[in-house]
Amino acid sequence: MALGREYFEPSDGERAFAETGRSGRSRAVQLLLIAEQLSRRDGDELPTGLREDAEALGTPELRRDGSDALRGEQRARAVAGTRLRSYDAGLASELWSAARAESDPGAAIDLLGLSLEDPSPYARLSAILGLLSLAPPDGSTSGVDGYLLARLFDEQYRAPNATGGLARDLFDLLNGPPGGDVPRIGAVPPAPLGSGPLSIGVHGTFSRYGTSRVAPSHKFYGYLGEEFSPDLFPDETRFFRWSGRYSRHDRSKGARDLPLWLHSVGGVGELDTVYAHSHGGNVALSAAADGVRINFLVLLSVPPIERSLAEWAAIKQNVGYAMSLRSKLDWVILSDLVAGRTRGARDLLAAERSAGLDFPPEADVHTTAPLGWFSHSSWLDKRVWQSTTIEAEVRNKYLLTHPGSP
Known part of the structure; x- marks a missing residue:
């Protein structure tokens, strides 16, 4: 049964980064999986379902090397580098291959930086989120964070339809006032006699x-x-x-x-x-x-x-x-x-x-x-x-x- 464009099969990583015009969502998911690995605590494994799907997609399995300071320097260089050049699909494919073959977190961070200029709005948004997730855990801020948040703000107007809507809501989440639970109202009253089912x-x-x-x-x-x-x-x-x-x-x-x-x-x-x-x-x-x-x-x-x-x-x-x-x-x-x-x-x-x-x-x-x-x-x-x-x-x-x- 033909179900339309929404239900396509994904491209693996090598093909996704080589086919700039066709595989934006495949690249986006690869970038999010890379960021999820890089931002996890040492020894903290991916959830089972996430790990199995990532393996099926051929996502690089990365080492977590270096101190937070070193990783912060890598992130800053990756973001600065992308401001000096346009998106290069050949370089993106090389960085993905290096991350995959060598489990290299440095190549993965460079790939996130380069992907800030990906022609796909899915991939750009994923790269922004991935780089934001690598901010220092001590809560300190830098010009890199400010730049990335500004890029996130821009995506709500640059990206179309639902992708722009997601960018807007994520920006509001990361910049809004703290919000927690609201007061509960107590026990739910019992159903009155004779009330029928409701779905x-x-x-x-x-x-x-x-x-x-x-x-x-x-x-x-x-x-x-x-x-x-x-x-x-x-x-x-x-x-x-x-x-x-x-x-x-x-x-x-x-x-x-x-x-x-x-x-x-x-x-x-x-x-x-x-x-x-x-x-x-x-x-x-x-x-x-x-x-x-x-x-x-x-x-x-x-x-x-x-x-x-x-x-x-x-x-x-x-x-x-x-x-x-x-x-x-x-x-x-x-x-x-x-x-x-x-x-x-x-x-x-x-x-x-x-x-x-x-x-x-x-x-x-x-x-x-x-x-x-x-x-x-x-x-x-x-x-x-x-x-x-x-x-x-x-x-x-x-x-x-x-x-x-x-």
């Missing part, structure tokens, strides 16, 4: 204006209702919304507001099925940690974040069953992961670190590797569901939480 969608960060495919106005939402959840909330003017801003504070507020919304639409005390996309899944998970009962939770390309064991225990108690559907090396989730390692985000996100691609075992989450690579929205297309076994799997998992259902 909903929860939109992600980039769907704040009602454009989400898990909102009642979208045909994919209609497909979910027809095939799986006839009790999906139908009113597009009153469906649950949160701000969609890229901040822990806004996600915490969305989680707090969900039980208030349930009360406002009829005193419903629990949710039957929730289809949550991107960080909307973290809104739903946090609401479950605070006491909202969800019988069946379907996480669609949701960035896993680190949570305490107590929080995972509360989620497990309040969620009947959850499953997570993700793409291999989802570019948006990788950007979220690397952005969380930058100097500006360390204080903001100290209690909410991205954990890679896979949820921990405490979450009782079933992960299915989907069709295609890199996409953040492939699981919001019924053609993808119909071309895999996921329809049957969703029905089977639904029956686990609804014994006796036909």
Whole structure:
């Protein structure tokens, strides 16, 4: 089945850097994986799912050599060098090959610097985030950081559509005031007698204006209702919304507001099925940690974040069953992961670190590797569901939480 340009197979590293006009997203993901390795603590391995996908893509496996001061000098030279020359695909390919053959972090840092001028907006944004993630861990700032933040600001106007939107939200994240949890509202009131089941969608960060495919106005939402959840909330003017801003504070507020919304639409005390996309899944998970009962939770390309064991225990108690559907090396989730390692985000996100691609075992989450690579929205297309076994799997998992259902 032809599913369109979004569901292409990736180019390996050597071909991606040699084919400037065709493989921007492949280069972008390679750069994010390089930055993720360089910015991790000594001895801290990549998460399993991330490591397996990186190996399949042929990403260089890098040594972590040298002091932070030396690495800072390498970063400064790499950024300064790119201001003096235009992008050179042949040099980029040579640097990638050196990083791969010799596990050379110096060549990898030079590649990030050169990629600041990559013609692909995906690759440019990945290079900016990667270099920001290599800032000194002591919190000191330099002209390099200021330059990179200015480049990040520019990308929101230079890059098209969703890529520019991601650049804008990442810039706001790294330059906004610290934001943490919001006060909780206490226990969720029990459902009144006679109230029927209710299922909903929860939109992600980039769907704040009602454009989400898990909102009642979208045909994919209609497909979910027809095939799986006839009790999906139908009113597009009153469906649950949160701000969609890229901040822990806004996600915490969305989680707090969900039980208030349930009360406002009829005193419903629990949710039957929730289809949550991107960080909307973290809104739903946090609401479950605070006491909202969800019988069946379907996480669609949701960035896993680190949570305490107590929080995972509360989620497990309040969620009947959850499953997570993700793409291999989802570019948006990788950007979220690397952005969380930058100097500006360390204080903001100290209690909410991205954990890679896979949820921990405490979450009782079933992960299915989907069709295609890199996409953040492939699981919001019924053609993808119909071309895999996921329809049957969703029905089977639904029956686990609804014994006796036909």
